[in-house]
Amino acid sequence: MQLYQPEKGYCFNSDTLFLYAFAKNFFSKGKVLEVGSGSGVLGLLLARDLPISLTQVEKQETFAKFSTKNAQTNAIESQVIHQDFLEYETQEKYDVIISNPPFYHGGVMKSEDEMRHTARYNEHLPIAAFVKKASKLLTPRGHFIFCYDPLLVQELLVSLANEKLTLEDIRFVYPKEGKMATLVMIHARKSSKSLAKIHPPLYAFENDEHSREAKSIYKMAKTHSIKCKIN
Numbered sequence: 001m002q003l004y005q006p007e008k009g010y011c012f013n014s015d016t017l018f019l020y021a022f023a024k025n026f027f028s029k030g031k032v033l034e035v036g037s038g039s040g041v042l043g044l045l046l047a048r049d050l051p052i053s054l055t056q057v058e059k060q061e062t063f064a065k066f067s068t069k070n071a072q073t074n075a076i077e078s079q080v081i082h083q084d085f086l087e088y089e090t091q092e093k094y095d096v097i098i099s100n101p102p103f104y105h106g107g108v109m110k111s112e113d114e115m116r117h118t119a120r121y122n123e124h125l126p127i128a129a130f131v132k133k134a135s136k137l138l139t140p141r142g143h144f145i146f147c148y149d150p151l152l153v154q155e156l157l158v159s160l161a162n163e164k165l166t167l168e169d170i171r172f173v174y175p176k177e178g179k180m181a182t183l184v185m186i187h188a189r190k191s192s193k194s195l196a197k198i199h200p201p202l203y204a205f206e207n208d209e210h211s212r213e214a215k216s217i218y219k220m221a222k223t224h225s226i227k228c229k230i231n
Contacts, residue, residue: 003070005039007227012041015147015183016100018173020045021217022185023098023145030095035085040067047076054078057085065230086129093139099146101125128159135163142190150184166192171199
Protein backbone atom coordinates (compact mmCIF):
# COMPACT_ATOMS: atom_id res chain seq x y z
CA MET A 1 0.00 0.00 0.00
CA GLN A 2 1.40 3.36 -1.06
CA LEU A 3 0.82 5.98 1.63
CA TYR A 4 1.46 9.69 1.45
CA GLN A 5 2.64 11.27 4.71
CA PRO A 6 3.28 14.87 5.78
CA GLU A 7 6.70 16.15 4.77
CA LYS A 8 6.93 17.71 8.22
CA GLY A 9 4.89 16.76 11.25
CA TYR A 10 3.33 13.56 12.60
CA CYS A 11 3.68 10.31 10.65
CA PHE A 12 2.32 6.87 11.46
CA ASN A 13 4.58 4.40 13.23
CA SER A 14 4.65 0.80 14.44
CA ASP A 15 1.82 1.47 16.94
CA THR A 16 -0.64 1.73 14.05
CA LEU A 17 0.64 -1.42 12.37
CA PHE A 18 0.55 -3.42 15.62
CA LEU A 19 -3.03 -2.23 16.21
CA TYR A 20 -3.98 -3.22 12.64
CA ALA A 21 -2.74 -6.77 13.26
CA PHE A 22 -4.47 -6.91 16.66
CA ALA A 23 -7.80 -5.63 15.31
CA LYS A 24 -8.00 -8.24 12.55
CA ASN A 25 -8.52 -10.94 15.19
CA PHE A 26 -11.97 -9.70 16.19
CA PHE A 27 -14.08 -8.95 13.13
CA SER A 28 -14.25 -9.79 9.44
CA LYS A 29 -16.89 -7.44 8.01
CA GLY A 30 -19.33 -4.67 8.87
CA LYS A 31 -19.52 -0.90 9.12
CA VAL A 32 -16.28 0.48 10.54
CA LEU A 33 -15.55 3.95 11.91
CA GLU A 34 -11.95 5.07 12.36
CA VAL A 35 -11.51 7.87 14.89
CA GLY A 36 -8.62 10.25 14.25
CA SER A 37 -7.59 8.75 10.94
CA GLY A 38 -4.45 10.83 10.45
CA SER A 39 -3.21 9.83 7.00
CA GLY A 40 -5.73 6.98 6.97
CA VAL A 41 -3.37 4.06 7.43
CA LEU A 42 -5.24 1.94 9.99
CA GLY A 43 -8.65 2.03 8.35
CA LEU A 44 -7.30 1.67 4.84
CA LEU A 45 -5.22 -1.39 5.72
CA LEU A 46 -8.28 -3.06 7.23
CA ALA A 47 -10.45 -2.08 4.24
CA ARG A 48 -7.80 -3.49 1.89
CA ASP A 49 -7.91 -6.86 3.68
CA LEU A 50 -11.56 -7.13 4.76
CA PRO A 51 -14.98 -6.48 3.14
CA ILE A 52 -15.89 -3.51 5.33
CA SER A 53 -17.71 -0.22 4.81
CA LEU A 54 -15.25 2.44 6.05
CA THR A 55 -15.84 5.90 7.50
CA GLN A 56 -12.91 7.97 8.78
CA VAL A 57 -13.24 11.01 11.04
CA GLU A 58 -10.29 13.38 11.28
CA LYS A 59 -10.10 16.66 13.19
CA GLN A 60 -7.17 18.23 11.33
CA GLU A 61 -7.83 19.47 7.81
CA THR A 62 -4.38 18.50 6.48
CA PHE A 63 -4.72 14.93 7.73
CA ALA A 64 -8.27 14.67 6.34
CA LYS A 65 -6.78 15.52 2.95
CA PHE A 66 -4.09 12.87 3.38
CA SER A 67 -6.74 10.28 4.32
CA THR A 68 -8.70 11.15 1.19
CA LYS A 69 -5.63 11.10 -1.05
CA ASN A 70 -4.45 7.75 0.30
CA ALA A 71 -7.89 6.19 -0.15
CA GLN A 72 -7.96 7.39 -3.77
CA THR A 73 -4.35 6.32 -4.44
CA ASN A 74 -5.06 2.78 -3.26
CA ALA A 75 -8.53 2.55 -4.86
CA ILE A 76 -10.23 2.03 -1.50
CA GLU A 77 -13.67 3.46 -0.81
CA SER A 78 -13.82 5.55 2.35
CA GLN A 79 -16.03 8.38 3.54
CA VAL A 80 -13.62 10.88 5.09
CA ILE A 81 -15.22 13.40 7.45
CA HIS A 82 -13.24 16.47 8.50
CA GLN A 83 -14.63 17.02 11.99
CA ASP A 84 -13.84 16.70 15.68
CA PHE A 85 -15.02 13.22 16.71
CA LEU A 86 -16.71 14.61 19.82
CA GLU A 87 -18.82 16.89 17.60
CA TYR A 88 -19.61 14.22 15.02
CA GLU A 89 -23.38 13.72 14.88
CA THR A 90 -24.90 10.89 12.87
CA GLN A 91 -27.79 8.45 12.93
CA GLU A 92 -25.43 5.69 11.84
CA LYS A 93 -24.40 2.94 14.23
CA TYR A 94 -21.11 1.17 13.64
CA ASP A 95 -20.24 -2.49 14.08
CA VAL A 96 -16.62 -1.57 14.80
CA ILE A 97 -14.91 1.59 16.03
CA ILE A 98 -11.13 1.60 15.72
CA SER A 99 -8.63 4.24 16.78
CA ASN A 100 -5.02 5.10 17.43
CA PRO A 101 -6.04 8.24 19.31
CA PRO A 102 -3.93 11.01 20.82
CA PHE A 103 -2.96 9.32 24.08
CA TYR A 104 0.05 11.03 25.65
CA HIS A 105 -0.87 12.57 28.99
CA GLY A 106 -0.07 16.05 30.27
CA GLY A 107 2.93 14.93 32.30
CA VAL A 108 5.16 14.25 29.29
CA MET A 109 7.22 16.79 27.35
CA LYS A 110 5.03 18.23 24.61
CA SER A 111 5.78 19.01 21.00
CA GLU A 112 5.54 22.65 19.94
CA ASP A 113 4.40 21.63 16.46
CA GLU A 114 0.60 22.11 16.34
CA MET A 115 -0.11 19.18 14.01
CA ARG A 116 2.02 16.80 16.04
CA HIS A 117 0.61 18.12 19.34
CA THR A 118 -3.01 17.57 18.27
CA ALA A 119 -2.22 14.08 16.98
CA ARG A 120 -0.42 12.93 20.12
CA TYR A 121 -1.79 14.47 23.33
CA ASN A 122 -5.02 13.35 24.95
CA GLU A 123 -6.15 16.81 25.99
CA HIS A 124 -7.46 16.96 22.40
CA LEU A 125 -9.59 13.84 22.98
CA PRO A 126 -10.01 13.14 26.73
CA ILE A 127 -10.43 9.50 27.73
CA ALA A 128 -13.90 9.67 29.29
CA ALA A 129 -15.36 11.70 26.43
CA PHE A 130 -13.69 9.45 23.83
CA VAL A 131 -15.13 6.27 25.33
CA LYS A 132 -18.59 7.77 25.92
CA LYS A 133 -18.89 8.96 22.33
CA ALA A 134 -17.68 5.62 20.95
CA SER A 135 -20.21 3.73 23.06
CA LYS A 136 -23.00 5.95 21.74
CA LEU A 137 -22.13 5.17 18.11
CA LEU A 138 -21.69 1.39 18.45
CA THR A 139 -24.27 -1.23 17.53
CA PRO A 140 -25.56 -3.36 20.46
CA ARG A 141 -22.81 -5.98 19.96
CA GLY A 142 -20.28 -3.57 18.53
CA HIS A 143 -16.49 -3.78 18.89
CA PHE A 144 -14.31 -0.94 20.21
CA ILE A 145 -10.65 -1.53 19.36
CA PHE A 146 -7.93 0.99 20.16
CA CYS A 147 -4.46 1.52 21.61
CA TYR A 148 -3.32 3.79 24.40
CA ASP A 149 -0.62 4.75 26.88
CA PRO A 150 -0.35 1.81 29.34
CA LEU A 151 0.25 4.24 32.21
CA LEU A 152 -3.41 5.24 31.88
CA VAL A 153 -4.90 1.75 31.78
CA GLN A 154 -6.74 2.18 35.10
CA GLU A 155 -8.55 5.28 33.83
CA LEU A 156 -9.34 3.48 30.59
CA LEU A 157 -10.91 0.50 32.35
CA VAL A 158 -13.03 2.74 34.58
CA SER A 159 -14.27 4.69 31.55
CA LEU A 160 -15.13 1.49 29.68
CA ALA A 161 -17.07 0.14 32.66
CA ASN A 162 -18.95 3.43 33.04
CA GLU A 163 -20.18 3.13 29.46
CA LYS A 164 -21.14 -0.55 29.72
CA LEU A 165 -18.27 -1.64 27.48
CA THR A 166 -16.73 -4.96 28.51
CA LEU A 167 -13.00 -5.53 28.16
CA GLU A 168 -12.62 -8.75 26.17
CA ASP A 169 -8.97 -8.63 25.08
CA ILE A 170 -5.89 -6.73 26.19
CA ARG A 171 -2.31 -6.91 24.98
CA PHE A 172 0.75 -4.90 26.02
CA VAL A 173 3.55 -3.90 23.65
CA TYR A 174 7.14 -3.65 24.88
CA PRO A 175 10.23 -2.24 23.12
CA LYS A 176 12.09 -5.39 24.17
CA GLU A 177 12.17 -7.94 26.99
CA GLY A 178 13.00 -6.37 30.35
CA LYS A 179 11.64 -2.92 29.42
CA MET A 180 8.41 -1.24 30.52
CA ALA A 181 5.37 -1.48 28.24
CA THR A 182 4.97 1.48 25.88
CA LEU A 183 1.55 0.63 24.41
CA VAL A 184 -1.60 -1.21 25.39
CA MET A 185 -4.09 -2.53 22.82
CA ILE A 186 -7.68 -3.03 23.91
CA HIS A 187 -10.70 -4.81 22.46
CA ALA A 188 -13.94 -3.98 24.27
CA ARG A 189 -17.49 -4.88 23.34
CA LYS A 190 -21.01 -3.75 24.12
CA SER A 191 -23.47 -6.14 25.75
CA SER A 192 -20.76 -8.70 26.43
CA LYS A 193 -20.43 -11.02 29.41
CA SER A 194 -17.08 -12.45 28.36
CA LEU A 195 -14.16 -12.64 30.74
CA ALA A 196 -11.08 -10.64 29.79
CA LYS A 197 -8.28 -12.38 27.88
CA ILE A 198 -4.78 -11.11 28.64
CA HIS A 199 -2.69 -11.89 25.58
CA PRO A 200 1.04 -12.65 25.53
CA PRO A 201 3.29 -9.58 25.26
CA LEU A 202 4.34 -8.24 21.89
CA TYR A 203 8.04 -7.33 21.78
CA ALA A 204 9.04 -4.85 19.07
CA PHE A 205 12.73 -5.83 19.18
CA GLU A 206 14.85 -8.85 20.00
CA ASN A 207 18.35 -7.65 20.80
CA ASP A 208 18.92 -4.94 18.19
CA GLU A 209 16.66 -6.32 15.48
CA HIS A 210 12.93 -6.25 14.94
CA SER A 211 11.32 -9.26 16.60
CA ARG A 212 10.02 -12.14 14.52
CA GLU A 213 6.43 -11.11 15.22
CA ALA A 214 7.08 -7.45 14.39
CA LYS A 215 8.66 -8.48 11.09
CA SER A 216 5.63 -10.63 10.26
CA ILE A 217 3.29 -7.69 10.96
CA TYR A 218 5.33 -5.34 8.75
CA LYS A 219 5.28 -7.97 6.00
CA MET A 220 1.50 -8.37 6.31
CA ALA A 221 0.94 -4.60 6.21
CA LYS A 222 3.18 -4.07 3.16
CA THR A 223 3.23 -0.28 3.39
CA HIS A 224 5.41 2.16 1.47
CA SER A 225 5.50 5.78 2.68
CA ILE A 226 6.08 8.87 0.58
CA LYS A 227 6.57 12.19 2.36
CA CYS A 228 5.10 15.20 0.60
CA LYS A 229 3.14 18.43 0.93
CA ILE A 230 -0.56 18.49 0.16
CA ASN A 231 -2.80 21.34 -0.97
